[in-house]
Amino acid sequence: xxxxxxxxxxxxxxxxxxxxxxxxxxxxxxxxxxxxxRAAEPDVDAAVAAxxxxxxxxxxxxxxxxxxxxxxxxxxxxxxxxAMARLxxxxxxxxxxxxxGEIRLAAEGFRLAAEEGKRLGGETxxxxxxxxxxxxxxxxxxxxxxxTPFNFPVNIPVEYLGPLLACxxxxxxxxxxxxxxxxxxxxxxxxxxxxxxGLVNLITGPDLGPAQRLVSHPAVNGVGFTxxxxxxxEIARLAAGKAQVMELGGNGPVVVLPDxxxxxxxxAIASAAFxxxxxxxxxxxxxxxxxxxxxxxxxRLVEEARREVVGSPFDAATTMGPVHTRGVADTMARHIxxxxxxxxxxxxxxxPLPDRPTDLYWNPTVLVGLDEDAAVMSExxxxxxxxxxxxxxxxxxxxxxANRGRYxxxxxxxxxxxxxxxxxxxxxxxxxxxxxxxxNYWELHLPFGGAPGTASGHGRLGGRHMAEAVxxxxxxxxxxxxxxx
Numbered sequence: 383x384x385x386x387x388x389x390x391x392x393x394x395x396x397x398x399x400x401x402x403x404x405x406x407x408x409x410x411x412x413x414x415x416x417x418x419x420r421a422a423e424p425d426v427d428a429a430v431a432a433x434x435x436x437x438x439x440x441x442x443x444x445x446x447x448x449x450x451x452x453x454x455x456x457x458x459x460x461x462x463x464x465a466m467a468r469l470x471x472x473x474x475x476x477x478x479x480x481x482x483g484e485i486r487l488a489a490e491g492f493r494l495a496a497e498e499g500k501r502l503g504g505e506t507x508x509x510x511x512x513x514x515x516x517x518x519x520x521x522x523x524x525x526x527x528x529x530t531p532f533n534f535p536v537n538i539p540v541e542y543l544g545p546l547l548a549c550x551x552x553x554x555x556x557x558x559x560x561x562x563x564x565x566x567x568x569x570x571x572x573x574x575x576x577x578x579x580g581l582v583n584l585i586t587g588p589d590l591g592p593a594q595r596l597v598s599h600p601a602v603n604g605v606g607f608t609x610x611x612x613x614x615x616e617i618a619r620l621a622a623g624k625a626q627v628m629e630l631g632g633n634g635p636v637v638v639l640p641d642x643x644x645x646x647x648x649x650a651i652a653s654a655a656f657x658x659x660x661x662x663x664x665x666x667x668x669x670x671x672x673x674x675x676x677x678x679x680x681x682r683l684v685e686e687a688r689r690e691v692v693g694s695p696f697d698a699a700t701t702m703g704p705v706h707t708r709g710v711a712d713t714m715a716r717h718i719x720x721x722x723x724x725x726x727x728x729x730x731x732x733x734p735l736p737d738r739p740t741d742l743y744w745n746p747t748v749l750v751g752l753d754e755d756a757a758v759m760s761e762x763x764x765x766x767x768x769x770x771x772x773x774x775x776x777x778x779x780x781x782x783x784a785n786r787g788r789y790x791x792x793x794x795x796x797x798x799x800x801x802x803x804x805x806x807x808x809x810x811x812x813x814x815x816x817x818x819x820x821x822n823y824w825e826l827h828l829p830f831g832g833a834p835g836t837a838s839g840h841g842r843l844g845g846r847h848m849a850e851a852v853x854x855x856x857x858x859x860x861x862x863x864x865x866x867x
C-alpha cells in the first residue's frame with residue numbers, strides 16, 4: 383500500500399487528529415492503494431485558520447503576481463501529467479489516456495484563470511454630484527470552502543481553485559473521499575509552484591461532521607460545491623448567507639426530432655451516455671426520441687454500445703473502465719430493474735461483466751420501451767445507461783416530455799430544421815443546450831450551471847463568470863470639490 387496521504391494545512395503535511403486514516407481502494411483492481419488521513423472537525427478549524435492567515439498576508443498581491451502563480455502551477459501539472467494520470471486511472475477507473483487528457487485540460491484551466499484574473503477590472507460610474515468621481519473595483523471575498531466530486535477529480539477542482547487563486551482568495555478544499563490520493567498529487571503541484579503556503583489547504587475524509595463544519599464555519603465567506611442535488615441542498619442550507627456556487631445534478635434530456643440526422647445524432651448521444659462510464663452531470667440521462675425515428679435510433683445506439691471496449695484502464699484498447707463506486711452500480715441495477723418492471727427491455731447490456739477484478743465493470747446499456755414514470759426518467763443514473771423514451775412528433779409533446787422532472791443542467795437537441803430545432807432548444811429548462819452535438823460539450827471559458835428553479839444548482843462555473851462569482855464589487859466615491867469635469 384502507498385504511503386499515507388496527509389492533510390495539507392498552512393503549507394505543511396500533517397496527520398489527522400489521533401492519526402485516523404481510511405483506505406483508498408481501486409475500482410479497477412480492488413487493491414488498496416493508499417492510506418488517507420481522516421480529518422476531524424478540529425482539523426477543519428485549523429485549515430480555515432491557516433487560510434484566514436494566508437488571505438490576510440497576501441490580499442494585496444497584484445493580479446499579475448497571482449497570475450504568475452497559476453501559470454507556474456499549470457507548468458508543474460503538465461510536467462507531472464503522465465505520472466498523475468496513472469494514479470488517477472488506478473484510483474478512479476477511467477482509461478489512462480482519458481485521465482491524462484483530463485489533467486492536461488486542468489493545466490489549461492489554471493492558465494485561463496490567470497488571464498481572467500488580470501482582466502477583471504472595474505468602471506467609473508456616472509453620478510448626479512459633479513464633484514464626485516465614483517469608481518468600482520473587484521475584491522476577493524476571502525476564505526472559500528470547496529467540495530468536489532469523484533467523476534473528474536482533477537479538472538473540476540481546478541474550475542474552483544484556479545479562479546480562487548487568481549482572484550486573491552484562500553481556500554480549504556475537501557475532495558471526494560474516494561479520490562483523495564490524486565487530490566494530494568494536485569496539491570503537490572501547487573506547492574511545487576511556490577504558491578504561498580496556506581492559500582490552498584487540503585482536508586480529506588468521508589465523515590459528514592467535518593464537511594458540515596467546513597461549509598458552516600463562521601470564517602468561511604464562500605462555498606463552492608459540485609455534486610449531487612441532495613447534498614447540494616443541505617450544503618446550501620448550512621452555508622446560508624455566504625457566497626455560493628453550486629453545480630448540482632443533471633438528468634438532462636437529449637431530444638431527437640423527427641428530421642434528425644441519425645448519422646450525427648447516434649454517435650454523439652452514445653458518447654454522452656457512455657463517456658467516463660456515464661459519470662457526468664451532463665450525460666444523456668434520458669433520450670426523448672420522436673416516434674418516427676425512435677426505432678432506428680435505438681438500433682444505432684446498440685451498434686454504438688457494441689463498439690465500447692470495457693476493460694482495464696491501463697489497456698490501450700479500453701474505451702470505458704469500471705464505474706467508480708458501488709453506489710453507481712446499485713443505481714444502474716435499480717434503474718434497469720425498474721424500467722423492465724414497467725415494460726421496458728434492455729436492447730444491449732444490462733449488468734456487470736463477469737471474470738473481472740471487481741464487479742464494477744458494467745456493460746454500456748441501452749434501455750428501450752420505457753414510459754414517463756420510469757425512475758430513470760426522473761432520477762440521475764450517473765452510469766453508462768442510454769434510456770430511450772418514445773414520444774409523439776409534435777413540438778409541444780416533445781417539449782413537455784423534455785421538461786418533466788426537477789433537473790435543469792444540460793441538454794441537447796438534434797434536428798435538421800434549424801427554426802424548429804432552435805425553437806425547441808430555447809424552450810428547454812436547462813442552463814446550457816447543445817444543438818446537433820453531445821450534451822457533454824463544454825469548454826473551460828463557457829458558463830456552466832443549472833437553470834433557475836431546478837435542482838441543478840445556481841451560479842456559473844467557467845471563465846469570467848467564475849472570476850466574478852469569487853469576487854465582490856466595492857464602490858469608491860471620491861470628492862473632488864470643486865467639480866473635476
